[in-house]
Amino acid sequence: MLQTDFKALRDAISSISADVSNDAVGVYAPKLQDIFAPETHAAALAPSVPIVVGPRGAGKSFWSGVLGQNETRLAAAKAYPNLDLDRVQVGFGFTGAVGGSEGVTPEMLNSFIGIEATPDEAKGFWWATILRAATKGAGETPLNFKDAVRMALDWEERNKVLDRLEKYFQVQDLTFLVVYDALDTVAITWPRRRLLTEALLEVVWAMRAYRRIKVKLFLRPDQIDDDALRFVELPKLRTGAIRLTWSGTDLYGLLYTRLILSQVDPAKNAFNQLLLSLNIPTADQETILARQWSLAHNTENQSRVMAVLASPFMGDGRNGFKKGKTYDWPIAHLADAFSEVTPRSFLGLMIAASKYGEVPDDRAMTSEGIRHGLRAASKTRVDQLHQEFLWIKGVLAPLAGLLLPQNEEEVFNAWRKTKTLAHMIADAKSSKYLPPFEITESNSERDLFLALERIGVMFSRKDGRLDMPDLFRVAAKLLKKGGTAPL
Numbered sequence: 001m002l003q004t005d006f007k008a009l010r011d012a013i014s015s016i017s018a019d020v021s022n023d024a025v026g027v028y029a030p031k032l033q034d035i036f037a038p039e040t041h042a043a044a045l046a047p048s049v050p051i052v053v054g055p056r057g058a059g060k061s062f063w064s065g066v067l068g069q070n071e072t073r074l075a076a077a078k079a080y081p082n083l084d085l086d087r088v089q090v091g092f093g094f095t096g097a098v099g100g101s102e103g104v105t106p107e108m109l110n111s112f113i114g115i116e117a118t119p120d121e122a123k124g125f126w127w128a129t130i131l132r133a134a135t136k137g138a139g140e141t142p143l144n145f146k147d148a149v150r151m152a153l154d155w156e157e158r159n160k161v162l163d164r165l166e167k168y169f170q171v172q173d174l175t176f177l178v179v180y181d182a183l184d185t186v187a188i189t190w191p192r193r194r195l196l197t198e199a200l201l202e203v204v205w206a207m208r209a210y211r212r213i214k215v216k217l218f219l220r221p222d223q224i225d226d227d228a229l230r231f232v233e234l235p236k237l238r239t240g241a242i243r244l245t246w247s248g249t250d251l252y253g254l255l256y257t258r259l260i261l262s263q264v265d266p267a268k269n270a271f272n273q274l275l276l277s278l279n280i281p282t283a284d285q286e287t288i289l290a291r292q293w294s295l296a297h298n299t300e301n302q303s304r305v306m307a308v309l310a311s312p313f314m315g316d317g318r319n320g321f322k323k324g325k326t327y328d329w330p331i332a333h334l335a336d337a338f339s340e341v342t343p344r345s346f347l348g349l350m351i352a353a354s355k356y357g358e359v360p361d362d363r364a365m366t367s368e369g370i371r372h373g374l375r376a377a378s379k380t381r382v383d384q385l386h387q388e389f390l391w392i393k394g395v396l397a398p399l400a401g402l403l404l405p406q407n408e409e410e411v412f413n414a415w416r417k418t419k420t421l422a423h424m425i426a427d428a429k430s431s432k433y434l435p436p437f438e439i440t441e442s443n444s445e446r447d448l449f450l451a452l453e454r455i456g457v458m459f460s461r462k463d464g465r466l467d468m469p470d471l472f473r474v475a476a477k478l479l480k481k482g483g484t485a486p487l
Helices: 003-014 039-045 060-068 070-078 106-111 119-137 145-151 155-171 190-209 235-242 250-261 265-277 284-288 299-310 329-334 343-355 368-387 394-398 408-417 422-430 445-454 470-476
Strands: 050-053 087-094 176-182 213-221
Touching: 003 190, 003 250, 003 265, 003 343, 039 060, 039 087, 050 235, 060 087, 060 176, 060 213, 060 343, 070 265, 070 284, 087 119, 106 145, 106 422, 119 145, 119 155, 119 190, 119 213, 119 299, 145 155, 155 176, 155 213, 190 235, 250 265, 250 299, 250 343, 265 299, 299 368, 329 343, 329 368, 329 470, 343 368, 368 394, 394 408, 394 422, 394 470, 408 422, 408 445, 422 445
Parallel strands: 050 213, 087 176, 176 213
Antiparallel strands: none
């Protein structure tokens, strides 16, 4: 490996798009070259699985978009041949803020479901999304939403249409899948979100009657785990839900796939040279999709490659091993309180590490660059969380400077001194966003902690002290003995 090879690899990693997010439809829908298909994600794409759960950045919109496009869905069919995705057609039942010809947006929902809507009216809208998508998928004249809602509210007419469509797809030997993405955007108040979520889950449950028309919801964990949901069959739906998770092996497989499939020849050639020096086979997209590339799943080989890219350990000298392996360190420090790491955070760390400082001629990044990458990934993660939970920065800011782990009263006192609870409630009301919990007269600082715990930002240790994963702690400027210093 020459100095120019390491520079090419450094440039290749740093040029990976820092915005690795996707939309289910539109310009930012997934591209064919972006697909990396871990074996554990097969169940998430199975048409028979109605609910897929994952935090922000786990890939919900990515897989929604893969399913929604013919080219990418056929590629996924090669990766997961047992799912028969080549015999699946897809339409969308909800796409969040992204509209267009395929999108179903909150504005469309709100235009049909008023503030005082009943559960039956809410269910009627969700039934309408299925009728609208499936009739279009069957090649019939597309229904406008007004007609679809009217039809959906008449259960006899609705069932006749669904039975006709079911027979059509059976004759065609196809499964029609209606995909719902970005469902956290359906409402900005807890009562309305629960109304719409419960109504949708009831429709999902009722759709079990159909073999050829299926639905798939990509949901955030906090939405389906809301204890105030009262749908009687909810425990069964929760039990059958698939959690969209990434192992450390999957994440390194994703990184190495981006390098081996690089569109830049010097980078691709340099990575091939690295693999040759380690006697590890190269791969093309077909091999990777078929999961026949050892580097995508062999942890020993992955670790050997990382040792070349960044040196084996996070410290220098004879005792450098005491700081941990460069292969293990990113995964350990990017995990949230549920021990989950998202591709967005992992790639963000690697991108920032490859851009940091002066790097020796014999590697692509340094251990200090990796630590810097954690700081960058932490800031990005908190910024992204703020897009979903507009209250989170205001709740984290008063904790800056606390040494973790910490007794809960010290944490609660930091919030009391700054009147965080009252400020958050007032801001949620004035800015009209969903607060972390339903506002009542009995709300306390413990509710703030429980809200952070539900989304994996804080956790309680066995001794009762409160703690925060490095992924959030660093950007929130909390301290920890021996831990990476805040930004």
